[in-house]
Amino acid sequence: MRADARKNRDHVLAVAGAAIAEQGVDVSLRDIARKADVGLATLLRHFPTREALLEALLHTSFEELTAKADALETSDSPEDALVAWLRDCVGWTTEYRGVTVLMAAAIEDTGSALHASCVTLRAAGARLLTRAQAVGAARSDLDGTDLFALIAALAWLGDQPALASRAGHLFDVVADAVLTGTGAGAAPGGGATKGGS
Template sequence: MRADARKNRDHLLSVAGTALAEQGVDVSLRDIARRADVGLATLLRHFPTREALLDALLRTSFDELTAEAGELEGSNSPKDALVTWVRDCVAWTTEYRGVTVLMAAAIEEPESALHASCVTLRAAGARLLTRAQAAGAARRDIDGTDLFALIAALAWLGDQPSLAPRADHLFDVVASAILAGAGSGDTEGGAP
C-alpha cells in the first residue's frame, strides 16, 4: 500500500474509532466520512462494508486481548488470569456501545468479516477457563460460550446509564459465580 493511501486509511480508522466510542456501532458511515473530511466513496474504497471497517478497527483490540490471554496463562494463577482477562474484556467492550451484539452475531456467521477474530478471542477465554477449571478454581458447568455470554452481559450493564454505577459490583458478583465454590455446579460434570 502506498504511503499516502496508508495515511488516509489510518486517518479513517482513527476517526471511525472516535465516532464509534461516541455513538456506538450504529454510527453512520456517511458521518464517519464527513468527520474525516472525505467523501463516502473514499471511505468505501478503503472499507467496502461497515463490517470491513469494524473488522479493521476492532481486529487490533481482539488480537491484543487474545495475546493478553496467552500471557496471563503463563504468568498468573489460573483464577487470577481468568478474572483479569474477563475484566479487561468487559472494559474494552464498553468502549464501543453495541459491539457485543456484533461479536455474538459474527461468531454464528462464518461469512462475517469479524468471525475469525471473534472465534479466536472466545477460544482464548475458553483456554483460561479450562485452565482454571483444571486447577479447581472455576466451575466446571460452564464453557467458553457461556463465558463469552457473561462478558457480553457485563458489557451491556456498563452501557446502561442507570446500571453503570453498579457495574463493578455486578462484575464481582458474576466473577464469584464463575469461580469454584460459588455455585452448585462448581465441581461436577458440565462442559469444560
C-alpha cells in the same frame, strides 16, 4: 498501499473510532465519511462493510487480548488469570458502545469480517476457563461460549447510563458465580479476589 492512501485510511479509522465511542456501532457510515472529510465511496473502498471497518479498528485490541490470555496461561493462579482477563475484556468492550452485539452475531456468521477475530478471542478465554476448571477453581458447567456471553452481558451493563455505576459490583458478582472458591488461589471465604473495575 501507497503512503497517501494509508494515511487516508488511518485518518478514517481514527475518526470512526471516536464516532463509535461516542455514538455506538450504529453510527452512520455517511457521517463517519463526512467527519473524516472523505466521500462515502472512498470510505467504502477501504471498508466495504461496517464489520470490515470494525475489524480494522479493533484488530490490534483483539490481538492484545488474545496475547494477554496466552501470557496468563502460565500464571500461578488460574482463577486470578481468568478474572483478570475477563475484567480486561469487559473494560475494552465498553470503549465502543454496542460492539458486543456485532461480536456475538459474528461468532456464528462465517461471512462476517469479525468472525475470525471473535472466534480466536473466544478460544483464548476458553483456554483460561479450562485451566481454572482443571484445578477445581471454576464451575465445570461453563464453556467458552458461556464466557463470551457473560462478557457481552457485562459490557451491555456498562453501556446503560442508568446501570453503569453498578457494572463493577456486578462484575464481581458474576466472577464469584463463575469461580468455585476452591482453587489454590481462592480468596478466603470463597469467590473471586476482588479488584476495582
